[in-house]
Amino acid sequence: MLAVKSVWQYYVPVGDxxxxxxxxxxxxxxxxxxxxLNDASSLRGLSFLSYNQLAHYDSPSCYKLCAISRAAGILAARKKSVRRGFPTRTPYAVRQQLVSCYGFKIENGYLRIPVSRGKRHSIALTRHTVEIISQPGVKVRSFTLTQNRLSLSIARDPPMIECASTIGVDRNLRNLTVGNDDHTRKYDLSKSVRIANTTVRIVASFTRDDARIRTAIASKFGHRRTDRVGHLLHAATKTIxxxxxxxxxxIVLENIEGIRSLYRKGNGQGRKYRGRMNGWSFGEAQRQIEYKARWVGLPIIRL
Structure with a gap:
């Protein structure tokens, strides 16, 4: 089974x-x-409608195709939300980025991307990135650039490991418990609860009467919380x-889909308790375990 993940690094952009x-x-x-305007959300239909109209942009054609593909994904997600009855806004891409799965090369520790006709720009890859993409069987599928980050999507088809037994993973608010009849191990995640509580307390203390500034600062603390909790989960899931x-x-994972509905307003629970439980990163723990297991060929069983 093909396993896909990404490796990223910082870089210094140039004018091109x-x-x-x-x-x-x-x-x-x-x-x-x-x-x-044309009620088109499929990649094929949008390509026929858009490609010629993007001709006036000074950009290699590979980026035009990927821009259409990204737009098709955004429109398909909007169409799904409309079909499910969710309120939607007119979609609009705000963040600057560059995505492509065509036309790039990796040579001698550099990522070479086309910037205009007959001209390429080279981005130096870090030692960590080179080590990851140089592993046997690893192929680089695409790249994504933002204003200061480079992300490479990589894939490999690892041989499946023949397992003699299973272990279950119990995801709890303050720990991950892993084990079977022979052994049990608990990974402490109580620090993630303290991080979430601290972030909520800091954001609640904002008194500036400017929604834009308050949102920007709250977003900064939210990203900080996500990064810190993600690092704790990474250390635990990597060991598992x-x-x-x-x-x-x-690895056997329990299906706890829909557990958020237990902590909705009106269920007879306190606001702080509901906030704490709804900040539980059980989905992120599952995502990390699954992609790391797929990368090494370890079977995952969902119950």
């Missing part, structure tokens, strides 16, 4: 790259506008998968 970031964003928005591979044990 910054120009392409803005051009790509405008091409996405033009494709979205064309799709809304490594030990499972060493012992040749398949």
């Amino acid at each position: 790259v910054l120009r392409l970031l803005d051009v790509f964003r405008r091409m996405v928005n033009d494709s979205i506008r064309i799709g809304l 998968v490594a030990l499972a591979v060493q012992r040749r044990e398949a």
Whole structure:
């Protein structure tokens, strides 16, 4: 089974790259506008409608195709929300980025991307990135550039590990408990609860009467919370998968989809308790375990 993940690093953009970031964003928005006018959300239909109208943009054709693909994804998500009865706004790409799965090369520790006809720009890859993409069987599928980050999507088809037993993973608010009849191990995640409580308390203390500034600052603390909790989960899930591979044990995950409905307003629970439980990162823990297990060929069983 093909396993996919990404590896990212910081980089310093040049003028040509910054120009392409803005051009790509405008091409996405033009494709979205064309799709809304013609009620088109499929990639094939949007390509027929948009490609010729993007001809005036000074950009390699590979980026035009990827801009149309991104717009098709945005329109398809909007169409799904409308079908499910959710209120939607007119979609618009705000963040500058450049995505492509065509035309790039990786040579001698550099990512070489086209910036204009006959001209390429080289971005130096870090040692960590080079080590990851140089592993046996790893292929680089696409790249994504923002104003200061480079992300490479990589894939490999690992051989499946034949397991002799299984271990279950119990996801709780303050810990991850892993084990079977022979052994049990608990990974403490209580720090993630303290991080969430601290973030909520800091954001609640804002008194500035400016919604835009308050939102920007709250977003900064929200990203900080996500990064810190994600690091704790990464350390725990990495150990879980490594030990499972060493012992040749398949990982069993419980299906707790819909558990958020237990902590809605009106269920007779306090506001702080509901806030604490709704800040539980059980989905992120599952995502990390699954992609790390797929990357090494370890079976995952969902119950």
